[in-house]
Structures are given as C-alpha cells and as structure tokens.
Amino acid sequence: MIHQNRPLKRYHSRRRSALRDRQFVTAVPYLWLILFFLIPFLLVFKISLSESVLAVPPYLPIFEWVPEGFLNIHLNIGNYLRLFLDPFYASGLMTSLIIAFVATLVCLVVGYTIAYSITRIPQQWRFIFLLLIILPFWTSFLVRVYAWMGILSKDGLLNQLLLSLGLIQEPKQFLYNNFSVIVGIVYCYLPFMILPIYSVLEKIDEVYLEAAYDLGCSPWGAFWRVTFPLSLPGVLSGVALVFIPALGEFVIPELLGAPDNLMIGRIIWIEFFNNRDWPIAATVAVVMLLMFIVPIMVLQRRQLRKQG
Amino acid sequence: MPPLSQPQQTLEYWQDPKAKPYIVIDNVSKSFGSVQAVKGVSLQIYKGELFSLLGGSGSGKTTLLRMLAGFEAPSAGRIYIDDADVTDWPAYERPVNMMFQSYALFPHMTVSQNIAFGLKQERIAKKIIQDKVKWALDLVQMAGFGDRKPSQLSGGQRQRVALARSLVKEPKLLLLDEPLGALDKRLREQTQFELVNIQERVGITFVMVTHDQEEAMTMSTRLGIMEEGRIRQIGAPHDIYEFPNSRYVAEFIGSMNIFEGIVIEDQDDFVLIDSEEAGCQLYVTDSAAVPVGSHTAVAIRPEKVMISSTPPAGNRNSAKGVVREIAYLGDISIYYVELESGKMVQAARPNLLRFSEREVTWDEEVYLFWRAENGVILTS
Numbered sequence: 146m147i148h149q150n151r152p153l154k155r156y157h158s159r160r161r162s163a164l165r166d167r168q169f170v171t172a173v174p175y176l177w178l179i180l181f182f183l184i185p186f187l188l189v190f191k192i193s194l195s196e197s198v199l200a201v202p203p204y205l206p207i208f209e210w211v212p213e214g215f216l217n218i219h220l221n222i223g224n225y226l227r228l229f230l231d232p233f234y235a236s237g238l239m240t241s242l243i244i245a246f247v248a249t250l251v252c253l254v255v256g257y258t259i260a261y262s263i264t265r266i267p268q269q270w271r272f273i274f275l276l277l278i279i280l281p282f283w284t285s286f287l288v289r290v291y292a293w294m295g296i297l298s299k300d301g302l303l304n305q306l307l308l309s310l311g312l313i314q315e316p317k318q319f320l321y322n323n324f325s326v327i328v329g330i331v332y333c334y335l336p337f338m339i340l341p342i343y344s345v346l347e348k349i350d351e352v353y354l355e356a357a358y359d360l361g362c363s364p365w366g367a368f369w370r371v372t373f374p375l376s377l378p379g380v381l382s383g384v385a386l387v388f389i390p391a392l393g394e395f396v397i398p399e400l401l402g403a404p405d406n407l408m409i410g411r412i413i414w415i416e417f418f419n420n421r422d423w424p425i426a427a428t429v430a431v432v433m434l435l436m437f438i439v440p441i442m443v444l445q446r447r448q449l450r451k452q453g
Numbered sequence: 454m455p456p457l458s459q460p461q462q463t464l465e466y467w468q469d470p471k472a473k474p475y476i477v478i479d480n481v482s483k484s485f486g487s488v489q490a491v492k493g494v495s496l497q498i499y500k501g502e503l504f505s506l507l508g509g510s511g512s513g514k515t516t517l518l519r520m521l522a523g524f525e526a527p528s529a530g531r532i533y534i535d536d537a538d539v540t541d542w543p544a545y546e547r548p549v550n551m552m553f554q555s556y557a558l559f560p561h562m563t564v565s566q567n568i569a570f571g572l573k574q575e576r577i578a579k580k581i582i583q584d585k586v587k588w589a590l591d592l593v594q595m596a597g598f599g600d601r602k603p604s605q606l607s608g609g610q611r612q613r614v615a616l617a618r619s620l621v622k623e624p625k626l627l628l629l630d631e632p633l634g635a636l637d638k639r640l641r642e643q644t645q646f647e648l649v650n651i652q653e654r655v656g657i658t659f660v661m662v663t664h665d666q667e668e669a670m671t672m673s674t675r676l677g678i679m680e681e682g683r684i685r686q687i688g689a690p691h692d693i694y695e696f697p698n699s700r701y702v703a704e705f706i707g708s709m710n711i712f713e714g715i716v717i718e719d720q721d722d723f724v725l726i727d728s729e730e731a732g733c734q735l736y737v738t739d740s741a742a743v744p745v746g747s748h749t750a751v752a753i754r755p756e757k758v759m760i761s762s763t764p765p766a767g768n769r770n771s772a773k774g775v776v777r778e779i780a781y782l783g784d785i786s787i788y789y790v791e792l793e794s795g796k797m798v799q800a801a802r803p804n805l806l807r808f809s810e811r812e813v814t815w816d817e818e819v820y821l822f823w824r825a826e827n828g829v830i831l832t833s
Contacts, residue, residue, distance in 0.1 A: 356559070361546075
C-alpha cells in the first residue's frame with residue numbers, strides 16, 4: 146500500500162507547485178497594474194477630493210489625526226461640482242472629444258488603406274514597408290511635432306509650395322488651429338493604427354476571399370462582407386490605441402494648437418502648473434479616465450472575448 | 454472491347470453518340486513561370502456526371518479545378534459550360550460553385566449566414582432566402598444547427614455546411630476539392646455514399662479532385678487519371694481498373710503484376726507472348742494490335758492470380774515459384790511468390806480457411822495461374 150501511494154503523493158505535490166508557478170506568472174501583470182496604475186490612480190483620486198491651498202504641497206490632507214484619538218476626514222467634492230458647473234471644462238472636454246474623434250477617423254481610413262496595401266505586396270517587400278512606418282519613431286516625438294511647425298507655418302514648406310504653384314496669392318496660417326492639431330495627431334499616431342490592423346489582415350486566409358468570389362461577390366463586395374468584418378479586432382485595437390492617447394494629448398495641442406481652444410490635456414497642465422490648483426487638475430484627470438477610458442477598455446475586452 | 458467491360462444494357466451519357474457534353478475543356482494549359490502545371494488537357498463532361506480527377510500531388514488536378522472555378526486563368530485553351538465560353542469570366546460571374554478542401558466557412562458568420570451568403574449576393578427576397586437555407590440544411594441533415602458558428606461544429610458537420618453552402622445556389626457545376634480529405638476513415642466511407650445520394654437528388658454536375666483512389670472509384674461515374682499535367686486515361690471506374698491503357702495507370706490504381714515479353718503471335722482474338730520473366734508463354738485474349746517480335750508488357754491483377762500446390766493443366770499462363778512472404782490482411786492474404794527468373798509476383802486470395810489451416814505456406818513451391826481474359830496488354 147505504502148509503495149503504491151508514494152508516486153501518487155509525489156505527483157500531487159509536483160502538481161501543486163506547478164499550480165503555484167502558474168499563479169505566480171499570472172500575478173506579474175496584476176502586480177504591475179497595481180503598482181503603476183492603481184496606486185497612482187488612488188493618489189490622484191485622493192488629491193481630487195482635497196482642498197486647494199497655497200502651501201507645499203498645494204492641497205490639504207484628507208485624513209488628520211486629532212489629539213483625542215479621532216480621525217478627521219475632510220472630503221471635498223466641490224472640485225467635482227465645479228467641473229460640471231463651469232462650462233470651461235465641459236467645452237475643453239468637447240474640443241478634446243471632437244479632435245480625438247476626427248483624428249481617429251482619419252487615422253482609421255488612412256491606416257487601413259496602408260495596412261491593406263502592405264498585405265497585397267510580395268512577402269519579401271513587406272518588411273521594408275513596415276520598417277519605414279516604424280522608422281520615424283527613432284527620432285524624438287518633439288522633433289517630429291516641430292517638423293510640422295516648419296511645414297505648416299506662414300513661411301513654411303506648405304505655403305511655399307502653394308505660392309509657387311500659384312494656388313494662393315499670399316501665405317496663409319495653417320498653424321495654431323484644430324486642423325494643425327489633427328494633422329499632428331494623425332501623423333504621430335498613424336503607426337498605432339496601421340500595425341494592429343496589418344497584423345490581423347495578414348492572418349486572414351486567402352481562401353475566404355476565394356470563397357466569397359466563388360459565391361458571387363465582386364472584389365469590392367468581398368472586402369466589405371469578408372475582409373473588413375474579419376479585421377474588426379485589429380480595427381478596434383487601433384482605434385483604442387489612437388483615440389485614448391489623442392484624447393489626453395498635451396504636447397501636440399501645446400505646440401500646434403490654438404491658444405484659446407483648449408484640449409483637456411492642456412487644461413490639466415494649466416491648472417496644475419500655472420494655477421497650482423492640484424485638486425481640480427486631479428479631478429479633471431479622474432473624470433476623464435472614468436468617463437472615456439474605462440468604457441473603451443470594457444468594450445474592447447468584451448469584443449476580444451466574443452472573438453475568442 | 455472485351456465482353457467484360459459492358460455488363461449493363463443502357464448506354465451511359467458518355468457512350469451515347471447523340472449526347473452533348475455539358476462541360477468542355479478544350480486543350481487547356483496553364484504555366485506558372487517556367488513550370489507547366491497543366492499541359493493541353495481536353496475533357497468532356499456530361500450533365501449529371503460525378504467526374505473525378507485523380508492523381509498524385511503535382512499532377513495538375515487542383516490547377517485544372519481552379520481553372521474551372523475561375524481562380525486561375527488558362528495560359529491557353531478554352532473552357533465551355535453549357536455552351537457558354539466562360540474562359541474569361543471572373544469567378545464571381547461563373548455558374549460554378551466550389552467546396553473548398555479547408556471548407557472556408559466564414560468564421561464571423563453563423564451556419565445560416567454562411568449558407569445565405571451567396572443568395573444575398575443575388576438580391577433575392579428574404580423569405581425565399583430563408584426557405585432555400587432551410588432546404589439546404591435539411592438536405593445535408595443539419596437542420597437545427599443554423600445558429601451555430603463554424604467553430605462550434607465538428608469536422609464532419611463543417612463538411613456538410615460547406616456542401617450546403619455550395620449547393621444552395623444550384624450551380625450548373627459543383628467543384629469539390631478533396632471533399633472528404635479532412636475526415637477520418639470511418640466518417641469518410643459513410644460520407645462517400647451520402648455525397649453520391651445528394652448529387653443524384655439535386656442532379657447537379659460534380660467535378661471532384663482527389664488523391665484517394667478508393668474514393669474516386671466508389672463515387673465517380675467516370676474518372677480521369679492525371680499525371681504531370683496530362684490526363685493519362687478517362688473511363689468508368691471498372692474500365693480503368695480492368696483495362697488500364699498504360700503502365701502508369703495500371704500501377705497507380707490498385708496493385709498490378711506486370712510481365713515483360715516478346716510477341717510471338719497476334720491474332721484478332723488473342724495475343725501470344727513469350728515471357729522469360731514469367732517463365733512461360735502468356736496467352737491473352739486482348740484485341741490490342743501488337744506487331745510480332747516487339748517488346749510488350751502484360752498486366753494481371755493480384756486477385757486474378759490463382760495459387761495452387763499442384764501443377765495446373767497446360768503450360769500457358771502458369772508460373773512456378775516459391776512463397777517468400779504472406780501479408781495477412783484479415784479478409785484476404787497477399788502471397789509474394791518469387792519466380793525462377795527472380796520476379797516477385799503478388800497473388801491475393803480470400804481467406805476462406807482459418808490461418809492455421811491454409812494449404813500454402815512460407816517457402817513452399819507453388820504454381821500460379823490465371824485465365825486468358827484477365828491479362829491486359831499495356832501498350833505504353
């Protein structure tokens with residue numbers, strides 16, 4: 146009996162340790178998220194509930210021990226009320242939404258076309274095209290945005306080109322408006338749209354297209370009825386990868402945008418550094434996160450589960 | 454033709470001189486760069502046939518099928534379907550549907566949506582589409598599975614859905630690329646007959662590509678044996694099996710004993726061949742015309758070779774040898790007999806007696822003999 150039991154026991158203990166290893170491995174991303182997402186978020190959330198003062202740090206603590214052993218909690222929801230009552234923030238949010246939406250749409254149309262074209266060229270050339278798409282990342286983000294200032298400014302390349310072609314009589318200002326911000330966002334985030342769409346398109350089996358032709362679809366019909374629906378997971382990742390950062394984008398509107406038409410990223414910056422009102426800046430950040438980014442993530446997760 | 458080949462009274466489509474071919478492949482070739490995959494194939498297929506293209510990999514059978522579907526354009530030659538020259542028609546305009554080897558069911562659609570796919574393309578009323586989808590699902594016995602996704606089906610169920618999807622548009626020609634290739638053996642045998650039954654019910658002309666000779670033999674009205682881009686022989690399964698026209702076909706379908714020899718007499722109703730390999734004279738009732746003195750080959754199927762421990766009467770069509778191997782297959786045994794010339798001959802015998810009671814065993818001297826009408830003269 147004892148002899149028979151021994152290998153079984155060893156088997157069980159080995160299984161248990163394997164289980165522990167697996168749990169450890171899955172714990173790593175959770176640890177990462179707790180350390181670098183949840184804790185910072187809670188800190189920001191805490192600041193958003195405190196009161197602004199002229200001090201260092203520029204906000205009052207929420208928790209305070211008072212001598213008789215009491216814990217005093219001061220929760221200030223005034224920042225949240227202000228956010229919803231003052232149209233300054235709502236208009237900033239609207240501007241951000243519209244610009245991020247338009248930029249994402251342009252990215253989608255352009256990015257999908259590019260990704261699709263790359264899947265149509267011979268395998269050995271694709272690598273070069275993908276490399277060219279990633280290549281600009283090797284220079285600084287700031288340099289790339291500055292480059293657009295050089296192109297779009299009054300004496301920039303675009304004006305010189307249009308003047309020499311005789312399409313305009315005097316230089317126009319293309320910079321410092323929503324158009325230039327959208328151009329900047331599309332340019333900087335396009336690779337984030339192209340790459341996920343390309344990786345999905347590349348995996349779609351050619352035989353589905355043949356089946357669609359065989360069943361009477363023209364190439365155009367086959368694209369809309371087969372290729373596009375099958376590429377939706379890539380489209381959704383691309384849209385999320387462009388829309389979320391575009392919504393909170395700070396550098397591009399700061400350099401290329403209009404001084405009066407503020408995006409939410411610049412509002413946070415102004416409140417934080419110019420007005421030193423940390424609580425309201427934190428409030429804007431928290432609200433934006435909860436209003437847009439969380440729903441997008443949930444939607445994406447559900448889509449992924451549906452695909453799997 | 455010898456009397457064995459025509460046991461039936463009624464003429465088949467391809468034997469009726471008045472019948473008009475439905476699909477005509479006229480001298481079609483296809484090259485990929487410097488590789489010629491199909492070399493001047495001409496083929497006529499009649500309405501309602503189940504025609505199989507049988508061949509090894511690289512024989513050009515799949516390329517020929519893809520040219521019928523419209524996925525490849527012939528480098529030369531024309532293709533006609535029901536009198537229309539479809540050679541330059543794109544795949545989506547041809548009255549042809551295909552059942553793909555991988556089934557190619559759209560993963561983002563349900564079974565019903567997959568089947569309705571081709572119908573929706575024709576902008577027919579919703580109600581009619583629904584009825585047709587139901588009819589197709591019933592036909593392949595998949596009613597009740599309409600709302601499933603392809604990923605929720607077994608291999609055999611996917612195969613049925615793929616068949617339903619390609620049949621529902623009622624094409625003039627249905628192409629099947631290795632239709633049973635992805636199924637396991639038991640399911641494959643079952644599905645063979647089902648596929649034939651469905652084909653007879655809907656009356657659509659089928660052209661099937663397969664590398665499985667058993668599949669081609671059981672299902673087809675006729676088959677074409679392909680090798681290196683050419684069709685080597687076209688005929689009904691029993692014609693090709695009984696009367697292969699070449700060494701390639703003889704060895705490709707089933708197994709075959711082939712004896713080399715020199716013609717010593719050629720009459721209208723028989724040929725006499727002296728074969729050193731067989732160690733006897735071969736007397737074959739084959740009407741083939743072969744000049745006296747020329748080299749030729751005679752083929753005899755292993756199951757037509759009889760085996761005995763006592764010498765048969767007469768010395769024609771009988772060879773002496775020693776049993777070297779016995780392959781016991783359960784229902785039959787295959788005896789590998791070495792003749793005095795060193796030639797190995799296969800003889801297949803049904804296992805009428807129990808294994809321990811059989812009359813011939815290893816290393817025994819035996820006589821092999823066969824009937825004159827079972828030999829076939831191979832002209833190429």
